Amino acid sequence: MDIDDILLTEEAIQSRISQLGRLISADYRGRSPLLVGVLRGAVFFVSDLMRRLDVPCELDFAALASYHGETESRRVRWRMKVEAEIAGRDVLVVEDIVDTGKTLFKLLRELRKHQPSSLRACTLLDKPSRRQVVLDIDYVGFTIPDRFVVGYGLDHAGRFRQLPYVATLKKQVTCRKDADHATNSIFDRS
Numbered sequence: 544m545d546i547d548d549i550l551l552t553e554e555a556i557q558s559r560i561s562q563l564g565r566l567i568s569a570d571y572r573g574r575s576p577l578l579v580g581v582l583r584g585a586v587f588f589v590s591d592l593m594r595r596l597d598v599p600c601e602l603d604f605a606a607l608a609s610y611h612g613e614t615e616s617r618r619v620r621w622r623m624k625v626e627a628e629i630a631g632r633d634v635l636v637v638e639d640i641v642d643t644g645k646t647l648f649k650l651l652r653e654l655r656k657h658q659p660s661s662l663r664a665c666t667l668l669d670k671p672s673r674r675q676v677v678l679d680i681d682y683v684g685f686t687i688p689d690r691f692v693v694g695y696g697l698d699h700a701g702r703f704r705q706l707p708y709v710a711t712l713k714k715q716v717t718c719r720k721d722a723d724h725a726t727n728s729i730f731d732r733s
C-alpha cells in the first residue's frame with residue numbers, strides 16, 4: 544500500500560549488476576581493488592557486485608549520514624571511517640545512490656588524502672538533476688529522475704531496505720512524520 548511505482552525490477556537490477564561486474568572486472572584486470580561500500584544503503588549492491596567480479600578484491604565499509612529519517616539532504620556527517628590501508632591501493636567506492644553528491648564528494652576527498660594508487664566511484668543509482676557538487680562517477684547503474692526511491696538497500700526512515708526492487712513511495716508516506724511504525728503493507732502494492 545505504501546509503494547507507488549516499481550521503477551526498477553529485480554531482474555533489471557541484477558542484469559545491470561552483471562554488466563557492471565564484467566566492465567569493472569575488465570577495467571581492473573591484473574589488479575586487486577579494495578571495494579569501499581557506503582553503509583547502510585549500499586550493502587546489498589556491494590555484496591551482489593563483488594560476487595560478479597572475477598578479479599581478486601577486498602571489502603571495507605564507510606558510514607556517512609545525511610538524511611536522519613527525512614527526505615531532504617542535510618549536512619553530511621561521518622559515522623564510521625574506512626579501516627583498511629588505502630595508500631597504494633586501487634580503491635573503488637560503491638554507493639547506493641548519488642543525489643546532491645555531498646556524501647560521495649566528502650568520502651572521495653577523505654580517501655584521496657590517504658594516497659590510493661587509483662580512486663574510482665560506482666553507484667547503482669544516479670539522480671543528476673539534484674547535484675550540488677561537481678563529481679565524476681566512473682560507473683553508474685541507472686540514471687533516475689528526481690523521485691525519492693526505496694528498496695534494494697535504500698530506506699525511508701529505516702524501512703523498505705529489503706525490497707528486491709527499487710520503487711517510489713506514495714506521497715503521504717514520505718510526508719508522514721512518524722514513518723517508523725511497522726506494517727506489512729510494503730509487500731502489498733494494491
Ligand code: IMP
Nearest residue numbers: 616641642643644645646691692697698
Ligand atoms: P547525497 O549526499 O545527497 O548524494 O545523498 C546520498 C545519500 O542520501 C545516499 O547514500 C542515501 O543514503 C540517501 N538518499 C539520497 N536519495 C535517496 C532516495 O531517493 N532514497 C533513499 N535514500 C536516498
